[in-house]
Amino acid sequence: MLKDYAVFSLKNLRNRGLRSWLTMIGIFIGIAAVVSLIGLGEGLRLAIMSQFGFLGPDVLSVQASGLAFAGPPGSAVSNPLSDDLVPKIEKVNGVESSFARYLESSTIEFNDKQKIVIVISVPEGETRKIFETMVNLKVEDGRLLKNGDSRKVVIGNDFKQDDEFGKSVKVGDRILVKDITFEVVGILEKKGSFVFDNNVFMNEGSMIDILGTEKEKVDVIAVKVKDQSRIAEIKSNMEELLRKERNVEKGEEDFQVQSPQQTLEALNSTLFAVQLFVYIIAAISLAVGGIGIMNTMYTSVLERTKEIGIMKSIGAKNSAIFTIFFIESGFLGMVGGIIGLIIGMSLAYGVSALGRIFLGSDLIQASIPLWLIFLALSISFLLGSMFGVLPAYRASKLNPVDSLRAAK
Amino acid sequence: MKKSVIRLENVWKTYRMGHVEVNALQGLNLDIQEGEFVAIMGPSGSGKSTAVNMIGCLDVPTKGKIFLDSHDISKLGESELAQIRGRKIGFIFQQFNLVATLTAIENVMLPMIFQGIPEDARMKKAGELLNLVGLGDRMNHKPSELSGGQQQRVAIARSLANDPDVILADEPTGNLDSKTGANVLDFLEKLHHEENKTIIMVTHDQNLAKVAEHIEFLKDGKIIKSTRS
Numbered sequence: 341m342l343k344d345y346a347v348f349s350l351k352n353l354r355n356r357g358l359r360s361w362l363t364m365i366g367i368f369i370g371i372a373a374v375v376s377l378i379g380l381g382e383g384l385r386l387a388i389m390s391q392f393g394f395l396g397p398d399v400l401s402v403q404a405s406g407l408a409f410a411g412p413p414g415s416a417v418s419n420p421l422s423d424d425l426v427p428k429i430e431k432v433n434g435v436e437s438s439f440a441r442y443l444e445s446s447t448i449e450f451n452d453k454q455k456i457v458i459v460i461s462v463p464e465g466e467t468r469k470i471f472e473t474m475v476n477l478k479v480e481d482g483r484l485l486k487n488g489d490s491r492k493v494v495i496g497n498d499f500k501q502d503d504e505f506g507k508s509v510k511v512g513d514r515i516l517v518k519d520i521t522f523e524v525v526g527i528l529e530k531k532g533s534f535v536f537d538n539n540v541f542m543n544e545g546s547m548i549d550i551l552g553t554e555k556e557k558v559d560v561i562a563v564k565v566k567d568q569s570r571i572a573e574i575k576s577n578m579e580e581l582l583r584k585e586r587n588v589e590k591g592e593e594d595f596q597v598q599s600p601q602q603t604l605e606a607l608n609s610t611l612f613a614v615q616l617f618v619y620i621i622a623a624i625s626l627a628v629g630g631i632g633i634m635n636t637m638y639t640s641v642l643e644r645t646k647e648i649g650i651m652k653s654i655g656a657k658n659s660a661i662f663t664i665f666f667i668e669s670g671f672l673g674m675v676g677g678i679i680g681l682i683i684g685m686s687l688a689y690g691v692s693a694l695g696r697i698f699l700g701s702d703l704i705q706a707s708i709p710l711w712l713i714f715l716a717l718s719i720s721f722l723l724g725s726m727f728g729v730l731p732a733y734r735a736s737k738l739n740p741v742d743s744l745r746a747a748k
Numbered sequence: 749m750k751k752s753v754i755r756l757e758n759v760w761k762t763y764r765m766g767h768v769e770v771n772a773l774q775g776l777n778l779d780i781q782e783g784e785f786v787a788i789m790g791p792s793g794s795g796k797s798t799a800v801n802m803i804g805c806l807d808v809p810t811k812g813k814i815f816l817d818s819h820d821i822s823k824l825g826e827s828e829l830a831q832i833r834g835r836k837i838g839f840i841f842q843q844f845n846l847v848a849t850l851t852a853i854e855n856v857m858l859p860m861i862f863q864g865i866p867e868d869a870r871m872k873k874a875g876e877l878l879n880l881v882g883l884g885d886r887m888n889h890k891p892s893e894l895s896g897g898q899q900q901r902v903a904i905a906r907s908l909a910n911d912p913d914v915i916l917a918d919e920p921t922g923n924l925d926s927k928t929g930a931n932v933l934d935f936l937e938k939l940h941h942e943e944n945k946t947i948i949m950v951t952h953d954q955n956l957a958k959v960a961e962h963i964e965f966l967k968d969g970k971i972i973k974s975t976r977s
Contacts, residue, residue: 344861355849650845653806654859654906655834657827740806744845 349667363636364676366629371680374622379688381615383705398568402561405596420557434574436566439463440558449516451507461544482511482526493522496537497530630727637669637731649743658736665732673724681716750781759812772798774969785940785947787957790966804916805829838907842919844899846891852902853887859909877905897928917949
């Protein structure tokens with residue numbers, strides 16, 4: 341019987357086509373906003389997690405402040421870090437080792453197709469091992485870089501896929517980095533982080549000598565501490581040294597010393613605040629949408645008073661009338677929700693695709709978890725039915741004699 | 749002796765209009781027997797419509813008793829009344845009262861939905877009924893695409909959907925021209941003779957009432973004259 345009522349309800353909605361659509365707009369704007377913004381936020385959070393999450397709690401990083409929007413960290417600042425800071429930082433009490441890291445945005449070419457990636461330096465000498473352990477660098481095919489490897493690179497796991505260059509890159513293949521030929525000696529294990537999976541690793545020497553990266557301008561200085569329980573103290577010692585070296589007052593620092601864990605927490609709480617804001621806006625918009633449904637349903641009860649009388653006279657119980665109206669408003673909510681979900685998902689994936697195309701950055705990612713889909717659908721159905729309860733109840737309670745007398 | 753289908757015993761219906769109480773029915777007594785063709789006549793304001801609402805279980809009396817198949821229904825709740833209406837009574841209205849958004853066949857199926865009859869059975873029955881009223885070729889037309897006479901025939905088909913004992917027709921020809929009206933009347937007579945349905949027809953037209961074998965005259969909420977042929 342429920343199925344028959346549902347069919348009947350659907351027919352009614354179709355009959356009031358334009359009004360049904362207008363009512364649903366209220367819901368789908370809300371749902372689309374929630375889905376797209378939460379999806380992008382979730383994607384951003386995952387991207388950041390994967391970027392920083394692999395670094396241990398005993399690592400600090402130093403950057404000149406003022407990040408460029410999409411370029412590699414530290415690469416677009418007015419006063420970059422200079423390489424002579426590296427040995428000075430290493431002498432700070434509690435620091436085990438420190439090394440310079442260079443990041444260079446660069447085109448690579450393979451199979452006649454180009455792509456923009458970040459070329460990441462691998463330090464040479466004794467610090468190589470520390471770097472490799474620090475970021476847990478392992479190859480799936482081939483080998484890691486060795487001291488003295490010139491014109492050789494190790495690449496991220498993504499390039500093994502056909503879709504990057506239309507053809508998978510293998511160990512021994514040659515790729516062009518800034519139009520210079522390099523040999524691929526190793527392919528990294530899949531890490532789930534675009535820092536590794538989608539980039540190119542090169543010996544520091546090759547970057548400076550062959551790509552022309554400026555040795556004096558360091559993008560990031562990575563620091564490993566001896567005792568992670570003293571990390572806060574070591575951090576402030578480093579900051580003091582850097583202030584002196586860079587000649588700035590406390591409070592006016594043009595650099596940042598960060599621990600990845602702290603960064604992650606800070607970002608997470610910022611993201612949470614942003615998401616909370618989105619939730620509140622979405623809740624308001626959904627409430628407005630819900631009231632729209634209620635309004636439409638009340639109008640519909642008024643318009644169909646006579647029809648309700650007819651149905652009652654031919655044997656419809658109150659519960660039947662209630663069900664018909666209740667399903668109608670539930671439908672309005674749910675169809676609005678489904679459309680909202682589709683629009684929201686397309687928006688989120690669209691924005692992340694645009695980000696990839698125009699900014700070459702994977703940081704703008706969309707991630708629509710299953711719970712979000714379920715949440716969006718159930719909220720929209722609940723909303724529709726919740727705001728439909730009162731009109732449906734009113735319809736069901738109409739007196740058959742009076743309703744039959746109502747003018748059509 | 750025939751069994752009584754619907755019996756009204758000293759039925760009062762009082763409406764409140766502002767501070768004034770209006771007695772639409774004032775101790776109405778009525779006994780309708782199985783298989784009868786009854787006409788209820790009376791001038792406007794005589795309480796005809798209220799009487800129809802009582803007989804049709806659309807409303808309950810302020811005072812008095814209504815027996816349907818010798819069960820007192822005057823104290824039943826809305827949903828129970830609806831159930832009884834759906835099974836026992838088929839309505840035919842002056843205004844046809846079809847659901848405008850549904851096709852002819854869907855309108856005929858509607859009462860069966862409320863009785864929980866499966867779809868296949870509904871389709872079959874509705875098709876048969878529309879054929880019976882001569883609208884087999886108009887099944888998928890909406891009421892707005894049908895003439896008045898055709899709409900009333902759909903309404904007749906609908907009234908028969910749950911195979912009720914009683915057909916309650918409230919001025920069934922009031923909105924039709926005399927020729928179409930005569931057709932509808934013929935059809936009611938046919939139902940009466942061939943299907944042995946109890947037909948209760950409300951009318952103010954003397955000529956129509958002639959086909960009935962039992963006529964009740966209503967005035968001021970009471971029966972003032974009753975004839976049986």
